[in-house]
Amino acid sequence: MADQNSSMSGVNSHLEMGSLEGRSVLELEDESLSSPRMISIKTSSLDAAPRRYFCDVEEISCRCILRRAFNSIRIVLLSDKLNILVLCGPLAILVDKLTSHHGWVFLLSLLGIIPLAERLGWATEQLAFFTGPTVGGLLNATFGNATELIISMYALRSGMIRVVQQSLLGSILSNMLLVLGCAFFGGGIVHSNKEQVFDKANAVMNSGLLLMAVMGLLFPAVLHFTRTELHFGKSELALSRFSSCVMLAAYGAYLFFQLTSQKNMYSPINEGESQDDSNSDDEEAPQISKWESISWLSILTVWISVLSEYLVNAIEGASVAMNIPVAFISVILLPIVGNAAEHAGAVMFAVKDKLDISLGVAIGSSTQISMFGIPFCVVVGWIMGRPMDLNFQLFETATLFMTVLVVAFMLQEGTSNYFKGLMLLLCYLIVAASFFVHIDPKSIQDKPKKT
Incomplete structure (x- = not known):
């Protein structure tokens, strides 16, 4: 054994x-x-092994960081043919430094801002993957309007109050008529065999906020044109500042209501569609990380700020060089550039039969500009010593009032089709033609102040 x-x-x-x-x-x-x-x-020896290991980790980490940075730049800047227009930004700065052709500086700055605004919206969508639909919708509306707000700040600092008023008004008009009209029209053409639906309650609530904004703009204008001010030249400005504070408080309450009571405001209204959308959303994934999205948002915002200064300084010269009224430039051209990303996004979601998101982008942006952007500029002008008020003059106020009424009637049924979109687009053509033949009286024209 x-x-x-x-x-x-x-x-x-x-x-x-x-x-x-x-x-x-x-x-x-x-x-x-x-x-x-x-x-x-x-x-190798035991002593040399740990030292070699840490060296490899450092090399690998550096390579990973560089590879990730180059990959992020490739995705953000080289993935779309539209980004070739980014080169127009440096060209605008070069032309401004070497020549005095304000028309070319304006056009190049305008073209340079278009891809930046689109990439800003894209980076916001990437960040929305990590924040959820409600916060993502608010971020889309906020950064979608960042271009207009940045341009307004530079114009306000230069004393160009009418440019601020008209560009913000134009942003509301383009979102409500052009962007929403294209969304309704595109979605209606693709889904012509059925009637698209959206959340009627949210649409009515946004329409109410827009009517409140019209009220805030209407009363200072009426007070001015009826000559019924208690203190001439002072009551109108005081009323504008008070109304602006009230509108900001109302918008803050609206945000609180959205984030607490309207968790599913960006979800499809049909339960059957929500299952299909959830499956399609599972296939979508962010192309860059959360911190990369935040970094690109910061970089793009800074670059837009730089170009906005050149754009604002060239508006007057471009108006003379191209023989186009400043009102048309401010109300039509500037907002179209600033809303490029929202325009494309709203149409894309409508084609995918996600009409609630399209309304969140178009009407949500209009609500934010009217209830936050305009009052914010009044308060900032108050701090800067600029007499920015809510008297947008009779022509502009009447245009906004009629636009809000038309859109409110379009949204009251909770359905959309291509004919409603066509009507909104035709209304925008009438507005654009009106501002092409409109000019401010000399008494209220801007007299820019150099800072």
Whole structure:
């Protein structure tokens, strides 16, 4: 028995040694296939091994960071043919430094801002993957209007109050008529076999906020034109500042209501569609990380700010050079550039039969500009010593009032089709033609102040 046990143990030890040798050979072969340098690391001294390991980690991390940065730049700047227009920004700065052709500076700045505004909206959509639909919708509306607000700040600093008023008004008009009209028209054409539906309650609530904004703009204008001010030249400005504070408070309450009571405001209204949309959304994934999205939002905002200064400074010269009224430039051209990303996004969602998101982009942006952007500029002008008020003059106020009424009637049924979209687009053509032949009286024209 002893001999058998010893022989069996010998056999077992032999098998174990063989298996260990085979396993070591396999491990060396696998490591040599994956990384040939690992063989030299295994055979080196114990003291050298940790030092070599940390060096490799540093090299790998640096390479990963560089690879990730180049990949992010490729995705953001080289993935769309429209981004070729980014080169117009540096050209605008160069033309401004070397020549005095304000028309070219204006056009190049305008073209340079278009892809930046589109990429700003795209980066916001990437960030929305990490924040959820409600916060993502608010971020889309906020950064979608960042271009107009930045342009307004530079114009306000230069004392161009009428440009601020008209550009903000134009942003509301383009969102409500042009962007929403294209969304309704595009979605109606693609889904012509059925009537698209959206959340009527949210649409009515946004229409109510827009009517409140019209009230805030209407009363200072009426007070001015009826000559019924208690203190001439002061009551109108005081009323505008008070109304602006009230509108900001109302918008803050609206945001609180959205974030707490309207968790599913950007979800489809049909339960059957929500299942299909959830499956399609699962296939979508962010192309860049959360911190990359935040970094690109910061970079794009700064670059838009730089170009906005050149754009604002060239408006007057461009109006003379191109023989186009400043009102048309401010109300039509500037908002179309600023709303480029929203325009494309709203149409895309409408074509995908996600009309609630399209309304959140178009009507949500109009609500934010009217209830936050305009009052915010009044308060900032108050701080800067600029007499920015809510008297947008009779022509502009009447245009806004009629636009809000038309859109409110379009939204009251909770349905859309291509004919409603066509009507909104035709209304925008009438508005654009009206501002092409409109000019401010000399008494209220801007007299820019150099800072």
